Amino acid sequence: MTTIYAARKIITMNPARPAVTHVAVRDGRILGAGSLDELTGFGEYTLDEQFADKVLMPGMVEGHCHAVEGKWWRYVYCGFHDRMDPHGKVWSGLSSIEEVISRLQENEATLQDPTAALTGWAIDPIYYADKKITREQLDRVSTTRPVGIMHASGHIMNVNSKALELADYLRAGIEHDGVPLGDDGLPTGELKGPDVMFPVGRQAGFDDNMLEFDEPGLIDFARLCVRTGVTTATDLAAKLDDEMVEMGIRVTARDDFPVRIMSLRFHHGVTPAELIEHAKALRSRSTDQFRLGKIKIIADGSIQGFSARIRWPGYFNGAPNGLWYIAPEQMLAIYEMALKEDLQVHTHTNGDEATDLVLDTLQVALKKHPNANHRFTIQHGQLINAAQYRRMASLNMCVNHFANHHFYWGDEHYNITVGPERAERMNACRTALDNGIPLAIHSDAPVTPLSPLFTAWCAVTRQTNSGRTQGEHEKITIDEALYAITLGAAYTLNMDDEIGSIEAGKLADFAVLEDDPTSVSAQALKDVKVWGTVQSGRVFAASEI
Amino acid sequence: MTNPVPVTIIGGFLGSGKTTLVNHLLRHANGVRLAVLVNDFGDLPIDADLIEGQDGDVINLSGGCVCCSYGDDLSLSLQTLQEQASLPDHIFIEASGVALPGAIGKSLSLLRAYRLEGIVVLADATTVQSMAAEKYVGDTIQRQLDDADLIVLNKLDLVCDEQAQSNRVWLDGCFPHTPYIDSVHSTVNADVFFDIKRKMTNCKPSAHSHTQDTLQVDHASSLFTSLSVSVDHMVDAKWLASQLADKRNMLVRAKGFVLDTDNQIKTIQVVGRRWSVTPAPIGVQAGLVCIAQAESLSEENIRSLCKPDAQQII
Numbered sequence: 001m002t003t004i005y006a007a008r009k010i011i012t013m014n015p016a017r018p019a020v021t022h023v024a025v026r027d028g029r030i031l032g033a034g035s036l037d038e039l040t041g042f043g044e045y046t047l048d049e050q051f052a053d054k055v056l057m058p059g060m061v062e063g064h065c066h067a068v069e070g071k072w073w074r075y076v077y078c079g080f081h082d083r084m085d086p087h088g089k090v091w092s093g094l095s096s097i098e099e100v101i102s103r104l105q106e107n108e109a110t111l112q113d114p115t116a117a118l119t120g121w122a123i124d125p126i127y128y129a130d131k132k133i134t135r136e137q138l139d140r141v142s143t144t145r146p147v148g149i150m151h152a153s154g155h156i157m158n159v160n161s162k163a164l165e166l167a168d169y170l171r172a173g174i175e176h177d178g179v180p181l182g183d184d185g186l187p188t189g190e191l192k193g194p195d196v197m198f199p200v201g202r203q204a205g206f207d208d209n210m211l212e213f214d215e216p217g218l219i220d221f222a223r224l225c226v227r228t229g230v231t232t233a234t235d236l237a238a239k240l241d242d243e244m245v246e247m248g249i250r251v252t253a254r255d256d257f258p259v260r261i262m263s264l265r266f267h268h269g270v271t272p273a274e275l276i277e278h279a280k281a282l283r284s285r286s287t288d289q290f291r292l293g294k295i296k297i298i299a300d301g302s303i304q305g306f307s308a309r310i311r312w313p314g315y316f317n318g319a320p321n322g323l324w325y326i327a328p329e330q331m332l333a334i335y336e337m338a339l340k341e342d343l344q345v346h347t348h349t350n351g352d353e354a355t356d357l358v359l360d361t362l363q364v365a366l367k368k369h370p371n372a373n374h375r376f377t378i379q380h381g382q383l384i385n386a387a388q389y390r391r392m393a394s395l396n397m398c399v400n401h402f403a404n405h406h407f408y409w410g411d412e413h414y415n416i417t418v419g420p421e422r423a424e425r426m427n428a429c430r431t432a433l434d435n436g437i438p439l440a441i442h443s444d445a446p447v448t449p450l451s452p453l454f455t456a457w458c459a460v461t462r463q464t465n466s467g468r469t470q471g472e473h474e475k476i477t478i479d480e481a482l483y484a485i486t487l488g489a490a491y492t493l494n495m496d497d498e499i500g501s502i503e504a505g506k507l508a509d510f511a512v513l514e515d516d517p518t519s520v521s522a523q524a525l526k527d528v529k530v531w532g533t534v535q536s537g538r539v540f541a542a543s544e545i
Numbered sequence: 546m547t548n549p550v551p552v553t554i555i556g557g558f559l560g561s562g563k564t565t566l567v568n569h570l571l572r573h574a575n576g577v578r579l580a581v582l583v584n585d586f587g588d589l590p591i592d593a594d595l596i597e598g599q600d601g602d603v604i605n606l607s608g609g610c611v612c613c614s615y616g617d618d619l620s621l622s623l624q625t626l627q628e629q630a631s632l633p634d635h636i637f638i639e640a641s642g643v644a645l646p647g648a649i650g651k652s653l654s655l656l657r658a659y660r661l662e663g664i665v666v667l668a669d670a671t672t673v674q675s676m677a678a679e680k681y682v683g684d685t686i687q688r689q690l691d692d693a694d695l696i697v698l699n700k701l702d703l704v705c706d707e708q709a710q711s712n713r714v715w716l717d718g719c720f721p722h723t724p725y726i727d728s729v730h731s732t733v734n735a736d737v738f739f740d741i742k743r744k745m746t747n748c749k750p751s752a753h754s755h756t757q758d759t760l761q762v763d764h765a766s767s768l769f770t771s772l773s774v775s776v777d778h779m780v781d782a783k784w785l786a787s788q789l790a791d792k793r794n795m796l797v798r799a800k801g802f803v804l805d806t807d808n809q810i811k812t813i814q815v816v817g818r819r820w821s822v823t824p825a826p827i828g829v830q831a832g833l834v835c836i837a838q839a840e841s842l843s844e845e846n847i848r849s850l851c852k853p854d855a856q857q858i859i
């Protein structure tokens with residue numbers, strides 16, 4: 001059974017024939033891309049013209065996100081910017097704390113059980129002149145049920161008095177940097193850092209696996225993928241116990257499940273040897289739609305949380321250097337064993353000192369276990385400088401930059417965390433490409449919204465929330481950005497032989513667009529509408545998902 | 546509400562001997578029901594004869610002790626432990642190699658069932674100075690030692706006297722308020738870690754008497770001495786506790802009951818430089834027990850601190 005799709009334009013990412021009009025698909029794979037005439041040579045076919053007025057491009061690849069976003073949409077959206085949920089509803093952004101409270105109040109009124117928790121997410125007080133939110137404000141939503149809101153950064157939570165009381169925090173005598181106290185000596189309801197967020201979050205409706213997807217959440221996440229043109233998405237840090245793996249394999253194997261998930265094993269909580277063994281076992285269970293067997297390491301914290309490890313001269317505001325989340329010896333042990341076993345490692349670094357450690361460590365490990373095609377990738381790498389890119393090139397490393405960060409927190413980095421000069425070279429996509437580093441760009445959803453075209457816009461315009469262009473020199477072109485969200489990301493996942501371009505032999509993964517992203521202005525890139533996707537030859541319309 | 550369970554945090558960089566110390570303590574628990582919380586099981590080679598069974602994240606050990614791995618959520622493990630039918634007598638938390646033990650200590654203030662007893666940080670005498678200057682982890686190691694109430698200078702059998710002394714000078718310079726003790730193979734006398742309670746009920750100090758005895762030791766370099774002093778007069782308990790915690794006394798631990806200036810009997814507890822004063826249980830007898838490394842204990846100093854007019858003189 002061969003289907004030939006006709007389209008207004010097909011952007012292939014194949015430089016030999018960059019734009020064509022037809023693509024032939026058989027058994028979920030691409031027979032060829034070209035003119036109808038050329039493709040008829042494969043024999044009998046059905047011509048499908050439903051995309052005749054659409055533009056196809058390779059299915060987009062989100063190389064760093066977390067499938068848990070689907071689950072988070074069961075909480076109340078409290079973000080500053082408009083954001084689309086899995087069912088296509090666009091939730092309007094909230095422009096003041098008062099609006100946040102009203103939205104929570106509206107939601108509260110619909111709850112039957114007077115003791116059930118009310119949970120919100122994605123609030124970001126930096127847009128409210130950094131005003132602190134207090135438990136008294138959230139008490140206006142309810143005094144009988146626990147109320148909690150997770151911040152957009154994922155590092156801070158605000159709760160009401162009832163939630164504090166249930167967690168036994170509403171008392172004098174608490175001494176913890178992460179629990180600020182009011183004039184009455186009692187916690188204000190702001191909770192900073194996982195140590196203090198988890199115990200109260202549990203009372204406020206966040207479950208113990210705040211960062212792990214569940215079955216309905218995975219299905220909702222897949223809906224978001226269809227709406228944003230994504231056909232392969234990562235779930236970048238998971239524990240992947242047997243139960244999760246079975247569920248992931250089962251759910252993604254459904255005929256109507258529209259996205260390929262690549263889930264990486266997080267290094268934490270096991271020894272390097274156990275991690276390697278687990279990753280090998282996972283690799284052998286990998287399926288077409290649920291890919292397993294890669295490793296994620298987190299080396300340091302975040303820049304806006306001042307927990308990233310940064311080089312001299314340190315933080316712009318003088319904050320002390322951040323924290324290591326892994327010991328150098330452990331990183332070396334993991335790298336060495338992974339290189340030996342052909343397991344790919346993605347390492348999160350935010351600060352440039354953490355990047356230095358990765359480069360030093362990989363250089364040592366490669367001497368012991370040379371591995372020409374390792375494709376070790378730095379995730380985020382927000383402060384990588386020119387010299388570091390040059391070293392990355394000589395070590396054959398890839399990078400996946402957090403382009404969206406510029407828009408959401410670029411102003412804060414400029415003014416507070418690292419200052420103007422370094423803020424302008426954060427997520428330096430131009431310098432990465434100029435040094436020949438394979439480049440992907442990402443959203444880190446749910447931290448920022450899943451939408452590769454928006455991410456591409458961020459990398460192309462480098463515009464911050466206040467409207468400034470931050471780092472003119474580090475802009476990349478639309479073509480480069482589109483490559484980064486398709487073949488570029490596929491390369492970092494070692495899947496570029498299967499996905500990322502529309503050419504003979506590859507999986508039939510397409511993003512179906514209403515407009516041609518290569519012919520719109522840079523400003524309009526984020527507004528190109530997505531009709532839906534084709535994934536492994538199956539058609540998924542956003543309007544019906 | 547029952548008394549909060551004392552928690553000791555054991556910190557130190559990879560290779561400093563934390564795991565060996567934890568195993569050593571489990572072997573010398575002597576009836577104290579311990580719970581040991583480790584970052585992950587993989588680094589804890591618990592001797593097979595100690596293990597009675599495993600139940601999920603909990604390993605049951607002989608003598609009613611347990612070992613749990615807390616992975617990435619220590620607060621959850623502590624909360625789970627809190628909900629168990631019988632709480633352990635004492636908890637040891639083995640901090641991961643790059644963790645800051647002070648931060649773990651602060652998170653204990655969030656749970657009513659626990660009380661931070663002290664932070665003990667191990668320093669590997671063969672590497673600590675060079676590691677503290679290392680490019681990536683130097684500041685982490687310094688911050689860990691800075692968080693310590695008591696530093697264990699470990700692996701002294703592997704260095705010459707000169708290097709041992711250079712380590713002590715370095716510790717004095719960098720951490721001027723933190724007492725330290727010597728150790729080899731992480732074998733520190735268990736009495737350094739456990740509550741002095743048993744010792745106090747055994748000795749009945751009479752007026753102005755004192756006793757001194759040498760604790761059972763596992764190794765010649767870890768000789769500890771305990772000193773019992775009676776304090777029958779009224780004394781500013783906080784002043785006395787803070788004086789006992791002063792580094793010049795090099796005490797590893799002190800516990801006592803004294804009559805405070807408000808005419809209430811108070812419990813004084815000292816672990817290294819950390820001290821606390823809390824209301825004493827009813828019916829206790831006044832008195833004080835101090836433990837220090839044998840050669841560092843200045844009996845004279847302690848006794849003069851416990852004299853009725855000490856606060857005026859010192």
Ligand SMILES: [Zn+2]
Nearest residue numbers: 064065236444
């Ligand atoms: Zn992430």
